[in-house]
Amino acid sequence: GAGVSQTPSNKVTEKGKYVELRCDPISGHTALYWYRQSLGQGPEFLIYFQGTGAADDSGLPNDRFFAVRPEGSVSTLKIQRTERGDSAVYLCASSYGTSGGQETQYFGPGTRLLVL
Amino acid sequence: KQEVTQIPAALSVPEGENLVLNCSFTDSAIYNLQWFRQDPGKGLTSLLLIQSSQREQTSGRLNASLDKSSGRSTLYIAASQPGDSATYLCAVRRKDSNYQLIWGAGTKLIIKP
Numbered sequence: 001g002a003g004v005s006q007t008p009s010n011k012v013t014e015k016g017k018y019v020e021l022r023c024d025p026i027s028g029h030t031a032l033y034w035y036r037q038s039l040g041q042g043p044e045f046l047i048y049f050q051g052t053g054a055a056d057d058s059g060l061p062n063d064r065f066f067a068v069r070p071e072g073s074v075s076t077l078k079i080q081r082t083e084r085g086d087s088a089v090y091l092c093a094s095s096y097g098t099s100g101g102q103e104t105q106y107f108g109p110g111t112r113l114l115v116l
Numbered sequence: 117k118q119e120v121t122q123i124p125a126a127l128s129v130p131e132g133e134n135l136v137l138n139c140s141f142t143d144s145a146i147y148n149l150q151w152f153r154q155d156p157g158k159g160l161t162s163l164l165l166i167q168s169s170q171r172e173q174t175s176g177r178l179n180a181s182l183d184k185s186s187g188r189s190t191l192y193i194a195a196s197q198p199g200d201s202a203t204y205l206c207a208v209r210r211k212d213s214n215y216q217l218i219w220g221a222g223t224k225l226i227i228k229p
Contacts, residue, residue, distance in 0.1 A: 004159065031215065042120070042205055042219025043160075054214070091159065104150070105217070107159035 002026075004108035006092050011089055012114045013082055021077040021111045023092030031097030032075050033105060034067055037089045049075060082115045089113070118143040118210055122220035124157050130228050131198055137191040137223045139206035151180050151191050154203045154222065163204075168211075169228070196227045219228040 005024040005054050025032050030051050035043035042110040045059040052072045060066075064082075069075040079086055089112050119142045129135055139149070147168045154158040164173045164180040166189070172181040179192040189206055203224045207217040 009157075033215065035217075040221060042207070042221050043217070044219070045216050048215050056213070059216075093160075104162045104165060107152075107161070109157065109159045 004092055004094050004106055006090075006108040006111050008111060009109065010112045010114075012116065014055050014116050015082060015084060017082050017115075019079050019082055019113065021079075021113070023075045023077070023108060025073065025075070025092070025094030025095075026106055027073075029094035029106075031095045031103075031105075032069060033093040033095075034075070034077050035091040037091055037110070038094055039088075043091055046077070049111065069104065079113075082113075084115050086112055087115045118146075118208065118218045120206060120208055120220040121132070122204075122223050124223060125221065126224040127197060128226040128228060131196060131222050133196050134192065134194050135196055135225075135226075137193070137204050137225070139189040139220055140161060141187045141208050141218075143210075145211045146184065147211050148185060149180075149182055149189050149206060149208045151178075151189075152205045152207065152218070158214055160205065181224075193225075198227045200229050201225055201227045 007022045030093040032049040034046040046058040047067050049069045064080045068078045089110040091110045093107045095103045095105045121140045123138050146168055150165045151163045154160050166173045166182040177194040182189045202224040205222040208217045
């Protein structure tokens with residue numbers, strides 16, 4: 001596709017439920033990032049993939065959060081036993097992954113998660 | 117710990133005015149700094165990226181400056197238009213982590229026709 005896509009665009013769930021958020025990066029981008037953005041705040045880094053592996057998952061808040069990228073393209077962010085505090089916009093970004101810190105990250109529109 | 121602050125949190129100006137948005141960061145050991153635009157329901161769009169060795173970058177009506185030693189960056193918007201209304205965020209990339217972006221909370225800009 002032309003840009004990063006994320007599905008669903010909105011997700012409403014009940015406390016304690018399991019959710020999956022999907023990110024489809026720009027074709028050919030080997031680097032993929034997940035961020036979380038709470039209302040009125042800037043995005044907060046969660047995890048970074050280079051290819052299929054999670055190069056840095058230090059931003060994941062706890063073990064209820066997990067992300068995979070099995071074929072080095074699409075990624076899924078999984079949240080178990082959701083809590084109201086998980087409500088936020090989850091942003092995905094991708095980049096070429098070949099130039100280290102010099103490259104621009106391209107962002108998707110985000111998934112707005114609301115935990116009731 | 118790197119912290120990024122943006123002031124003001126919100127700004128409303130009449131169309132046609134020139135304006136400046138401010139970004140400050142606490143640790144000058146950065147790889148680069150980026151300015152992004154965020155529209156409601158849409159993703160973040162990169163506007164300008166300034167490498168740590170650069171002083172400014174320009175794109176159309178936008179000019180971003182970087183003073184690394186003082187921990188400051190400004191985004192100058194010339195001849196503002198209603199279509200410029202959005203939230204503007206700055207983010208720094210730490211030198212010890214080329215991919216992690218540390219973000220400010222943004223400035224919500226409204227341009228009144």
